[in-house]
Amino acid sequence: MIRNLEDLMYRLSDFFMAPVLLLLALLFGYCLYALGGFACQYWQRRTNRAAYTLDELKHERPRPIKGYLLISIFRLNPNISKDELDVAALQSLEAVRTVSRIAPMLGLIATMIPMGPALKSLADGNVQGISENLIVAFSAVIFGLVIASVTFWIASIKKRWLAVEFAAIGAMIDRRELPAQEALLREVA
Numbered sequence: 001m002i003r004n005l006e007d008l009m010y011r012l013s014d015f016f017m018a019p020v021l022l023l024l025a026l027l028f029g030y031c032l033y034a035l036g037g038f039a040c041q042y043w044q045r046r047t048n049r050a051a052y053t054l055d056e057l058k059h060e061r062p063r064p065i066k067g068y069l070l071i072s073i074f075r076l077n078p079n080i081s082k083d084e085l086d087v088a089a090l091q092s093l094e095a096v097r098t099v100s101r102i103a104p105m106l107g108l109i110a111t112m113i114p115m116g117p118a119l120k121s122l123a124d125g126n127v128q129g130i131s132e133n134l135i136v137a138f139s140a141v142i143f144g145l146v147i148a149s150v151t152f153w154i155a156s157i158k159k160r161w162l163a164v165e166f167a168a169i170g171a172m173i174d175r176r177e178l179p180a181q182e183a184l185l186r187e188v189a
Contacts, residue, residue: 010116013112013113013116014113014116014117016109016113017110017113017114020106020109020110020113020140021110021140023106024103024106024107024110024140024143024144024147027099027102027103027106027147028143028146028147030095030099031099031103031146031147031150031151034095034096034099034150034151034154035150035154038154038157038158041067041158042067043067044066044067045067045068045161046067047066047067048065048066048067048068063075064076068165069088069089069092069162069165070085070088070089070162070165070166070169071165071168071169073085073088074169074172080173081173082166082169082170082173085166085169085170086166089162089166092158092162093155093158093159093162096151096152096154096155096158097151097155099147099148099151100147100148100151100152100155101148103143103144103145103147103148103151104144104145104148105144106140106144107140107141107142107143107144107145107147107148108141108144110136110137110140110141110144111137111138111140111141112137113137114133114134114136114137115133115137117129117133118130118133118134118137121133
């Protein structure tokens with residue numbers, strides 16, 4: 001009974017290898033896409049830095065500033081709340097943060113699956129079988145770690161950018177809400 005369960009688990013784990021490797025390949029493609037998007041956003045932020053000043057933020061013309069997500073959202077909707085801006089910031093980071101967490105897990109799964117056949121090859125004295133399985137195992141974990149490293153780096157830099165924008169906008173929102181809060185307090189008193 002237990003031997004049958006072990007055989008079933010072994011066969012199922014071998015079945016997962018192809019989907020895990022496919023997911024790693026897709027995540028590597030996304031990693032390259034995210035890196036290109038990050039480079040584009042960096043360039044936009046660099047070229048539009050002059051437009052991003054507090055005086056420019058107060059300007060009446062609602063136009064987005066490329067590369068500055070929260071500033072653009074605020075300029076198009078000046079009555080937006082801090083919570084809504086916070087949600088927009090989290091949504092913009094969601095994909096790269098998720099990939100940076102999932103990629104190492106998939107790399108580990110793709111490392112562990114070939115270890116069973118490698119150990120079986122070792123027991124049979126098949127050196128070539130050991131090396132073939134270990135090549136796949138170590139390549140998969142390296143891909144997972146590279147994907148995680150790049151996307152974690154992108155998420156960290158973007159998080160800092162969004163925090164700086166949020167701080168600038170937050171001060172304006174606080175000044176906007178302060179008179180309304182004072183009026184409400186006078187009505188209550």
